[in-house]
Amino acid sequence: MAQPTPSQHARSTRRFADVDEPSAAVWDVVARVDAGELATAAALLHNLHPADQADALAALDRRERRRLLDRIDSHTLAELLPFLTPEELEHVAPDVALPQLTAALDQASAQLGADVLHAIPVGDAETVLDQLPKAGLVEPLLQHDDQSAGGIMAPELMVLGPHLAAEQALSLLRATAPAPTVQDTVYIVDSEGVLLGSIGLHALVFAPPMTALRDLMEPVGPTVMTDMDQEDALKILQRFGLHSLPVLDDDGRLVGVTTADDLLDIAQQEATEDMYRLVGLVDDEALTAPLATALRRRLPWLLLNLATAFAAAAVVAAFESTLARVAALAIFLPIIAGQGGNAGMQVTTLAVRAMALGEFDRHFTRLVLPREVVIGIASGIAFGLLVGAVGWVWQDNPWLGVAVGAAMLGTMIVAGLFGLLIPLVLRALGADPALAASIFVTTATDMLGFLFFLGLAALLIERIT
Amino acid sequence: MAQPTPSQHARSTRRFADVDEPSAAVWDVVARVDAGELATAAALLHNLHPADQADALAALDRRERRRLLDRIDSHTLAELLPFLTPEELEHVAPDVALPQLTAALDQASAQLGADVLHAIPVGDAETVLDQLPKAGLVEPLLQHDDQSAGGIMAPELMVLGPHLAAEQALSLLRATAPAPTVQDTVYIVDSEGVLLGSIGLHALVFAPPMTALRDLMEPVGPTVMTDMDQEDALKILQRFGLHSLPVLDDDGRLVGVTTADDLLDIAQQEATEDMYRLVGLVDDEALTAPLATALRRRLPWLLLNLATAFAAAAVVAAFESTLARVAALAIFLPIIAGQGGNAGMQVTTLAVRAMALGEFDRHFTRLVLPREVVIGIASGIAFGLLVGAVGWVWQDNPWLGVAVGAAMLGTMIVAGLFGLLIPLVLRALGADPALAASIFVTTATDMLGFLFFLGLAALLIERIT
Numbered sequence: 001m002a003q004p005t006p007s008q009h010a011r012s013t014r015r016f017a018d019v020d021e022p023s024a025a026v027w028d029v030v031a032r033v034d035a036g037e038l039a040t041a042a043a044l045l046h047n048l049h050p051a052d053q054a055d056a057l058a059a060l061d062r063r064e065r066r067r068l069l070d071r072i073d074s075h076t077l078a079e080l081l082p083f084l085t086p087e088e089l090e091h092v093a094p095d096v097a098l099p100q101l102t103a104a105l106d107q108a109s110a111q112l113g114a115d116v117l118h119a120i121p122v123g124d125a126e127t128v129l130d131q132l133p134k135a136g137l138v139e140p141l142l143q144h145d146d147q148s149a150g151g152i153m154a155p156e157l158m159v160l161g162p163h164l165a166a167e168q169a170l171s172l173l174r175a176t177a178p179a180p181t182v183q184d185t186v187y188i189v190d191s192e193g194v195l196l197g198s199i200g201l202h203a204l205v206f207a208p209p210m211t212a213l214r215d216l217m218e219p220v221g222p223t224v225m226t227d228m229d230q231e232d233a234l235k236i237l238q239r240f241g242l243h244s245l246p247v248l249d250d251d252g253r254l255v256g257v258t259t260a261d262d263l264l265d266i267a268q269q270e271a272t273e274d275m276y277r278l279v280g281l282v283d284d285e286a287l288t289a290p291l292a293t294a295l296r297r298r299l300p301w302l303l304l305n306l307a308t309a310f311a312a313a314a315v316v317a318a319f320e321s322t323l324a325r326v327a328a329l330a331i332f333l334p335i336i337a338g339q340g341g342n343a344g345m346q347v348t349t350l351a352v353r354a355m356a357l358g359e360f361d362r363h364f365t366r367l368v369l370p371r372e373v374v375i376g377i378a379s380g381i382a383f384g385l386l387v388g389a390v391g392w393v394w395q396d397n398p399w400l401g402v403a404v405g406a407a408m409l410g411t412m413i414v415a416g417l418f419g420l421l422i423p424l425v426l427r428a429l430g431a432d433p434a435l436a437a438s439i440f441v442t443t444a445t446d447m448l449g450f451l452f453f454l455g456l457a458a459l460l461i462e463r464i465t
Numbered sequence: 466m467a468q469p470t471p472s473q474h475a476r477s478t479r480r481f482a483d484v485d486e487p488s489a490a491v492w493d494v495v496a497r498v499d500a501g502e503l504a505t506a507a508a509l510l511h512n513l514h515p516a517d518q519a520d521a522l523a524a525l526d527r528r529e530r531r532r533l534l535d536r537i538d539s540h541t542l543a544e545l546l547p548f549l550t551p552e553e554l555e556h557v558a559p560d561v562a563l564p565q566l567t568a569a570l571d572q573a574s575a576q577l578g579a580d581v582l583h584a585i586p587v588g589d590a591e592t593v594l595d596q597l598p599k600a601g602l603v604e605p606l607l608q609h610d611d612q613s614a615g616g617i618m619a620p621e622l623m624v625l626g627p628h629l630a631a632e633q634a635l636s637l638l639r640a641t642a643p644a645p646t647v648q649d650t651v652y653i654v655d656s657e658g659v660l661l662g663s664i665g666l667h668a669l670v671f672a673p674p675m676t677a678l679r680d681l682m683e684p685v686g687p688t689v690m691t692d693m694d695q696e697d698a699l700k701i702l703q704r705f706g707l708h709s710l711p712v713l714d715d716d717g718r719l720v721g722v723t724t725a726d727d728l729l730d731i732a733q734q735e736a737t738e739d740m741y742r743l744v745g746l747v748d749d750e751a752l753t754a755p756l757a758t759a760l761r762r763r764l765p766w767l768l769l770n771l772a773t774a775f776a777a778a779a780v781v782a783a784f785e786s787t788l789a790r791v792a793a794l795a796i797f798l799p800i801i802a803g804q805g806g807n808a809g810m811q812v813t814t815l816a817v818r819a820m821a822l823g824e825f826d827r828h829f830t831r832l833v834l835p836r837e838v839v840i841g842i843a844s845g846i847a848f849g850l851l852v853g854a855v856g857w858v859w860q861d862n863p864w865l866g867v868a869v870g871a872a873m874l875g876t877m878i879v880a881g882l883f884g885l886l887i888p889l890v891l892r893a894l895g896a897d898p899a900l901a902a903s904i905f906v907t908t909a910t911d912m913l914g915f916l917f918f919l920g921l922a923a924l925l926i927e928r929i930t
Binding site for chain 1 (some may be wrong): 514516547548635638639645648649665666667670671702703704705706707708724725726728729730732733736737739740741743744745746756759760763764766767770771773774775777778781782785786788789792793794795796797798799800802803804806807808810811814815817818822836839840843844847848851852855903904907908911915
């Protein structure tokens with residue numbers, strides 16, 4: 001999401017106790033619109049913080065939102081739009097009249113322009129671009145994947161040549177009107193626009209006035225290319241503890257910058273995606289998505305889950321005659337399945353999160369695989385002995401204890417191995433390592449766990465009956 | 466974690482393709498130390514980016530790390546320490562000689578000072594504080610919970626009175642030597658230190674020289690109190706799209722600031738915590754934690770999981786006589802359990818993530834609960850019909866199809882309800898809503914699912930046999 005300008009924070013002086021709840025004033029605006037009191041609603045809205053204004057707009061129905069939008073000036077609109085989530089923006093942006101939207105975007109950052117143009121129909125986006133004075137800043141962002149550094153970068157920067165003296169530099173910056181997105185850094189480029197270094201505004205202001213920028217600047221630190229995935233840009237920013245990261249084109253020219261606050265939103269999105277995908281949910285589902293959308297998105301994965309559950313059931317079916325002789329065997333199926341599934345999901349969760357944070361590969365070959373095998377064996381022995389003893393005492397049969405205990409050991413080892421292998425295989429196939437991993441992991445542990453247990457029980461059937 | 470100063474980024478000009486791997490130079494340093502070539506290792510280390518230096522130190526064994534530390538100057542140490550993870554810091558910091566550590570912390574931010582003092586024994590921390598010239602900046606941070614805004618804030622700020630003219634203000638700032646943590650904002654306070662407003666350095670530099678700060682400043686926007694939980698501070702920073710958030714004491718005095726890049730680390734930690742807790746993993750386990758630690762942390766949760774699995778097994782045991790008459794019933798247990806558990810975990814994951822992002826409460830009463838019930842019923846009907854039909858055809862018995870189909874419907878409704886209720890109850894009890902939620906949810910769906918299915922089968926037993 002694009003960043004708001006400082007002036008937007010001016011209207012809220014409240015301190016926060018319950019941060020989950022928007023202010024009551026938001027619901028007041030919504031109630032006034034519902035009651036048809038549009039003039040009052042617009043006046044109330046005008047006094048809110050833009051974040052609250054955005055909440056109010058997002059909470060309205062389409063028809064009522066349109067009525068309220070007619071009463072909002074383009075400056076207010078420009079200030080509140082950055083506070084809509086990408087999902088809300090897709091609902092709200094198409095409701096704004098195109099001339100009003102164009103006027104708002106002219107007062108907003110190029111990042112917001114690109115976000116909004118992604119959210120409205122292509123034909124409308126072209127109309128807005130045709131009319132937009134700052135189209136030249138927005139268009140380059142649209143040419144990049146909206147998940148790449150080039151798609152999320154801010155192009156509004158303080159950029160100067162290396163030969164200027166500090167004093168001249170400040171005069172020049174004073175002459176260039178609008179506030180840049182990164183306000184604490186001046187970038188130094190050569191005549192081709194290739195990045196040579198940077199200098200903090202703080203350092204520039206306090207430097208000897210006649211010193212040339214090339215003598216003041218810091219060399220170029222970590223940079224990213226326009227086509228780098230935003231997740232990788234996030235990893236670099238975090239690895240090097242930066243506030244902002246210059247974005248270069250193929251020729252090394254500075255074309256924009258990504259910042260920690262942009263990437264914070266992305267970090268949250270990516271974490272949400274991983275958590276959702278682990279249990280077979282689609283990325284952008286929220287608890288408030290429309291019912292039909294929610295069903296359409298969840299049912300296919302639950303269907304896949306069902307298909308894999310039938311695979312586990314088929315293993316049980318193969319041993320129906322064994323179960324017919326000793327019905328008590330069925331009692332232990334949920335124990336095998338529950339324990340194996342949970343142990344497997346623990347390993348998968350660790351692996352998926354380590355991959356997302358860029359902490360996976362550097363340790364993997366040396367440490368992780370052998371370690372998970374050892375953990376699987378150790379916890380398998382512990383739980384195998386425990387479950388075996390319980391099985392023996394409960395069913396008063398030592399051989400049943402042996403079967404369930406040995407099966408538990410095997411299942412825990414399988415859980416460690418598959419819990420690690422499934423995200424690895426998904427990633428090697430070019431899929432997200434979290435993609436429905438829970439479904440695949442529990443299927444593996446169910447099938448192999450049942451096979452171990454019922455297979456052993458079948459072998460020992462004369463002693464168990 | 467504390468922020469590095471800009472000069473630290475100077476040494477790395479590489480562009481990044483594989484961001485998961487530290488540079489080969491890191492392993493080179495480690496190899497030289499292992500080979501006893503300490504002088505070469507120290508020289509190589511000196512040329513690395515501090516992030517890579519930190520990786521090299523973290524990768525060494527304790528004894529070898531101590532030998533290398535002896536050859537590192539305190540300035541280099543001050544630059545690399547911010548790049549250690551909290552876990553790595555706990556291993557590395559106690560290995561540094563106290564005089565060297567004190568000298569390093571004097572050149573580092575107060576945030577880093579607090580992080581390091583948390584990571585070493587209390588007695589050592591007191592010794593360092595006694596010797597540290599900037600102890601006055603570090604001590605206030607130590608008095609707050611290290612998960613609170615007061616514990617993570619940076620106290621190094623540009624702070625001025627309201628009556629100064631812009632020109633005077635710049636001269637004064639020039640006279641105060643060290644670079645502040647937030648370099649783009651000057652905070653305006655009254656004679657008591659109470660925050661009155663702020664002005665961007667960018668705006669200050671380009672303001673008419675004789676204008677008073679009180680006429681230039683923006684009013685106070687969102688702020689947080691020292692004792693606010695860092696997660697809530699993160700939500701506010703995100704909600705209002707800010708780069709930084711002033712931290713006030715009980716009297717409204719400005720005592721520090723938290724920034725987007727600090728909170729980015731926290732956002733990642735919190736997401737990791739939630740993902741881990743959902744499957745019953747303890748917060749700070751990593752794939753590389755020592756084996757004994759990993760076992761000690763995972764076993765208790767797996768033991769809890771086992772206990773709950775026995776509860777589900779007890780339900781099956783209660784129907785042993787039914788299973789003895791129709792062994793084929795056991796085939797359907799994994800289907801009921803697998804489908805109910807996955808559907809429940811989908812809802813729990815949605816709820817936990819919505820709570821973490823502060824998006825839960827405002828929609829809950831109006832939308833979420835009724836919606837999840839409807840989704841449970843709709844998917845329950847769909848899967849009930851499907852599984853019932855398969856059960857009928859597979860086992861050639863319509864009544865078995867009825868039992869399994871109806872049980873599936875009941876299980877899906879239970880999954881939606883418990884998937885939502887369990888995180889709510891955990892939160893109401895003051896626990897983390899994600900705490901081992903998967904274990905509780907799957908236990909509920911297993912037990913009730915088995916009860917529905919085997920109970921119905923027992924009622925229909927004459928028709929099923």
